[in-house]
Ligand SMILES: Nc1ncnc2c1ncn2[C@@H]1O[C@H](COP(=O)(O)OP(=O)(O)OP(=O)(O)O)[C@@H](O)[C@H]1O
């Protein structure tokens with residue numbers, strides 16, 4: 089994936105439906121993910137974001153509808169899911185074709201060089217999350233699925249990891265589907281922001297402001313209000 | 328009651344006294360009662376209260392042990408018994424673990440293997456000795472087989488449970504990391520099942536010694552069991568006790584080995600479990 093190919097999709101979902109017993113979580117959901125596109129996915133807790141990601145990752149075969157994913161996929165799960173009996177570096181290199189130097193670079197990028205030989209059970213929550221992120225990023229996939237990868241990071245680390253993800257995205261141009269609860273984070277990072285509600289994509293807006301973006305960009309302010317409404321929260325400042 | 332009341336505040340008091348000396352003092356105290364028992368035993372023997380035909384004196388036992396080692400009788404016997412245990416354990420462990428993997432890794436495998444294993448497990452396998460003698464004679468084969476059979480069940484049951492208990496979320500990780508089936512088994516399933524397999528290993532070593540003792544009692548022309556049986560004919564209780572002590576020493580030794588192995592193999596849990 090050297091350059092962004094407009095009009096080419098890495099993932100195409102039509103009429104995707106997923107039910108757990110009686111409970112329908114995704115209902116006839118449609119979604120196209122363009123190659124190199126950075127998408128943020130918002131939605132209330134329990135709206136089915138992780139369920140959608142699992143389907144895209146090919147981890148859930150019990151779904152109905154059409155689902156086509158072309159190219160390689162890498163996932164950073166909502167919980168870090170490091171393999172506890174492999175040291176941090178071993179987790180990064182697991183199933184990796186690239187030389188070990190690439191894994192070391194990825195660890196350096198997320199600031200974990202020091203913890204390379206640590207056992208996962210000894211990592212802090214944020215360290216484990218960064219290791220999990222490095223494990224996904226190092227694979228340079230065509231589609232990168234990130235399920236709330238920044239939730240356990242402090243505000244400062246979060247900013248630098250945002251930077252890191254944007255840099256990697258600019259370098260390799262994978263399509264990114266980033267699940268987040270943070271509307272501002274979505275607006276700062278993504279080309280396109282989706283809201284998942286009632287089992288389908290209830291809101292889909294493009295963000296065209298050039299990066300690096302600032303929170304008080306007028307486009308972002310307007311979009312933020314729209315998104316908060318779509319999420320069922322009254323936008324701040326409304327009288 | 329008064330003891331408890333007196334000791335309770337001592338627990339709450341800040342640890343001003345150096346810890347090691349206190350624990351060392353306690354360790355020493357733990358030796359007092361065994362030494363007292365041996366002293367009383369020796370006294371009873373010396374005064375003729377305990378006749379040697381029932382139980383030899385500790386001093387006699389120590390001297391006999393030295394004799395048996397020097398004459399080479401004990402080392403030879405231990406060598407024979409150890410070989411039986413090692414062969415039986417090796418065969419039983421290999422079979423138990425292999426069957427557990429077959430059953431654990433696939434439903435058809437489970438359907439084929441598990442019912443048979445559950446049925447065999449219900450057999451009182453020491454009761455099989457007469458059949459084993461009919462089938463295999465009185466040579467090494469029935470003894471080694473009995474040990475193998477006894478060893479295979481704890482390892483089978485624990486490894487099977489271990490394989491089935493591997494976190495499904497890690498299997499999903501393996502899938503997203505594009506690990507093939509062989510790599511999944513090697514990097515996720517086997518290490519994931521290892522803690523439970525090691526539990527099975529300790530249990531199986533325990534029954535391995537037990538099975539050996541039983542097998543050697545029945546009939547043997549060499550080994551520790553033979554040495555003990557032979558001694559019984561001549562009322563040599565000292566030799567019998569030496570044999571029993573060697574059995575338990577070997578049991579403790581193998582247990583310590585497994586614990587060492589556990590510490591090595593499960594070091595990834597140490598940071599977590601302390
Ligand atoms: N294996 C399962 N069995 C039954 N119900 C499930 C299962 N997995 C998810 N669900 C249900 O499906 C719904 C969607 O779950 P999902 O994990 O996709 O939510 P989410 O949008 O990722 O939420 P969060 O933001 O809290 O992570 C939830 O109500 C959840 O309880």
Ligand SMILES: [Mg+2]
Pocket residue numbers: 137138139166235
């Ligand atoms: Mg989720």
